[in-house]
Amino acid sequence: MMTAREQVHITPAKGRPMLTWVGKRPLSHVTVFPAQHVETFDPVESGGEQAENETWEDWPERYPQGGLLFHGDNKEVLAHMLANGFRGKVKLIYIDPPFDSGADYVRRVRLRGATGTAQIDGEDYSLGEQIQYEDIWANDNYLQFMYERLLLLKELLAEDGSIYVHMDSHRGHQIKLVLDEVFGPASFQREIIWRIGWVSGYKTAALNWIRNHDTIFFYTKDPARFTFNKIYIPYPEGYTRRDGSKPAGRGIPLEDTWNCSEADRLDSIQIMSFSGEKIDFPTQKNENLVARIISASSNPGDIVLDCFIGSGTTAAVAQKLGRRWIGCDINKGAIQTTSKRLQTVIKEQIAGDASGINGSSENDAPQPAQLSFTVWKVNDYDLQIQHNEAIDLVCEHMGVQQVRTDSFFDGVMGRNLVKIIPFNHPLSPLDLEEIRRELDARPDEDRNITVVCLGKELAADAWVEEWNRMRRGANAANRIDIIELRTDPKYGKFIEHKPASAKVKIARNNDELYVEIEDFVSPTIVERLTRQAGILRPQIEDWRSMVDCVMIDPAYNGEDFKIALSDIPERKEDLVKGRYILPAPEHSPTIVAVKIIDMLGEEMLVTEEV
Ligand SMILES: C[S@@+](CC[C@H](N)C(=O)[O-])C[C@H]1O[C@@H](n2cnc3c(N)ncnc32)[C@H](O)[C@@H]1O
Structure with a gap:
């Protein structure tokens, strides 16, 4: 049962220029959920207390001093952080969110062990694919999703803090406008072009210029006052000026185009597959890339936040570079992967054989800011399963007849149209608004609607009640009923596994x-x-x-x-x-x-x- 909860207030966006989209809404407040402490890694048993150290003076008392990893939807996690002492404390945010690529990102799951541990006819047993995260969005939901997160992130950012938003060409141009609206155009600093590396396979098949870069937008909270450590790279061997003289002093300061290629001798960000850091996670970013951002826009001891942590690259690099870190992901697999990765990094640091960024031997890395971390759960996303699997399961167990030709509704049950809400979030008025829009576009549709969800927000009930109240008597078409599987005694049973x-x-x-x-x-x-x-x-x-x-x-x-x-x-x-x-x-x-x-x-x- 949900009870009335505390809410955090969000400052309105600065506005101008302003991108608009269908369903754009301001975010004036967000409901705060409590966080449940579920795991601790503290091998030297600091008990969450570091030695007398100014670094932790700004740290909210309720959290142990160490890395923080939150499992949950980052909208709720960021609201939780705002309500629990992190407002204005984060020095650097790096996010690499879904790009609206229209794809699901999967990993191939195999059993452990040498071939032969489990096999048929010489074939390894594969457990097939598992979706790490879905990146398919209906209409303009993606923009609203990003808008809400960016508004929350701005509140967490320190007055001299910086944010880097990793994008590709699908939505980058729109997100830049959203960033202008949220942070103000004067806060825009740089647009970094990251050349991803040598491409092969299907990417090179396009009859077009082969796409090979991502874009990273760099904004600051204050247009003029922010931390920035200029990074220099060495001159290439034998480099001379036009007048034939050798350059004096440091060398070349880094520009806003970054390479990731063996062939580029200057500014080479080592390719991941050669570095030994590759984890079985799609869209994992290079440690070197993130290290560059962290080194430039924060100092040792600063708080670095990534609320789309994935395989934990930002946390691992922050740990290696002596920063404090906070990570968040909605996917439990990502939390497990990050936890395992950070355990390995910290164990190596304790053993004194810490590898540097990209596995290099690193002697001049700053002292770690912490040798422990804790894992927290905000709301309950344990039951997240793949949406396509969920649809099949729901249809099979509830007797829904799937209708593949309908691009919006998933099937019919009796005379009702059925809409299945993805299991990774509770049914909210946002989902119901989508149904309203779809029905508006089908004026002749007279069937009623059954919405199937795993859980629901209280506000969803109120929305449906109001909707049905308007559909009494002669206006009875399109009434909505909700089946909440988590509590439904008749249909909910199959989700127990x-x-x-x-x-x-x-x-x-x-x-x-x-x-x-x-x-x-x-x-x-x-x-x-x-x-x-x-x-x-x-x-x-x-x-x-x-x-x-x-x-x-x-x-x-x-x-x-x-x-x-x-x-x-x-x-x-x-x-x-x-x-x-x-x-x-x-x-x-x-x-x-x-x-x-x-x-x-x-x-x-x-x-x-x-
Ligand atoms: C592109 S991946 C990040 C990869 C990461 N930079 C790395 O190096 O491994 C995006 C991540 O965002 C997570 N994500 C998507 N929606 C989210 C949400 N609402 N809250 C928290 N995490 C989310 C996905 O589960 C996925 O792990």
Whole structure:
């Protein structure tokens, strides 16, 4: 049940010039949701307190001093941050949001281990594709989405802060106008052209100039007062001036076109695939690219925010460059990937063998601002599944007849038209406005509408009530009813899925804990394999091929999982160990919690009191 909540006030946009779009609305306030602390990584047990250090003086007391990773929709996360002490504190924002590319970004999921761990007829078992995020937008929703986030981000930015917005040519020109409106045209600093690198494959097939750059818009909160550390690159070997003299002093200051190519000797941002930093995440950006932005527009100890964190590049680079960092993503897989990446970076820093940006050996990097981070959940997006999968599931289980020729409604049930709202957000008046617009465009449509959603905002009920009130008696066409699957006793049952199970032995011997995972089964993985293997039964000889990583909290408090041990095999061919010895906490008994994350990103928790 939602209750009345606190709201944060948002300063109106500066306005002029102003881009307009269908459904443009100002954002005067946003409802604030609380954040739930779900995970801690604090290997040196600072308890979230750094040594006496001015760096953290501005940090809100309610948060442990360390990196912050929020799982949730960034509109809600940013509102939460505004209401909880971060207003005006963020020195640098870098965002690489969806570009409205009209595509879904997927990753190929495979079982772990060398070929042979699980196979049929010599073929590796693949678990197929998993959508990391959807980038398909209806009408002008994309612009409203970005507008709202940019308005919130501006409030978080320090008076001398900077924002970099990564775009491509799909929407870049429009987002620049939106940035002008939100920050004021005087706050525009530079438009950076980033040459992505050598292109191959389908991109080069176009009968046109081959697209090979992204655009990064650089704005500041104050047009004149902002942090900027000029970056210089060396002159090329043998460089002489026109008069034949050798240049004195530093060298060439960086321009606003950045290269990412081996062949460009000057200003070369190393290509990612050669650098060993590549993580299995589509649209991952180079550490070098982000490092350039962080080095120029912030100083060690400053707060760097990326609310579209993806695989965690911004957080990893900020950690390596001694900045404080805050990341957010709506996709749980992105949060898991970022958490694993940051655990590795911090462990290397503690061990003193920290690799620099792009895996280079780095001796002059600043001291880390923190050696810990915490993960928080704002609202509940755990049940996010792919929209196309959701539509199939809903239709199959509710008896909806799919209508592929209708570009708006998903099918019919009895005489009703059915609209299925993507499961990654609760039904809101924004979705209902879309339905209104569609019906306006179909004046002869007399059927009623069934809206299927996972959850709904309270405001959606009020909207529908008002809509139906206007459709009584002779005007009865197009009445709307809502089926909220999360609570619906008749239709909601199918969304419960069989959780994974594990056999784990946990024992204590004086001051040591022994944890042994003897078996693990994920019904979802087995089902996916069975679907792909056809009549051949899949053989999984080693349970570890289904497991991505294992984490242990030896003193679990039932809420915040403290990662005391993590087993994250670096290469996909490697398997988790499955057997662990770790120091036992002083008190007894203690609750030991073992978190097992499978290759589809599903988590299970085994707890035992010892
Ligand atoms: C282009 S990717 C970012 C890639 C990242 N720069 C990297 O180097 O890995 C965009 C990310 O934004 C996330 N995202 C999309 N909509 C979001 C929302 N409303 N709130 C938070 N994250 C969102 C997606 O899940 C995706 O991980």
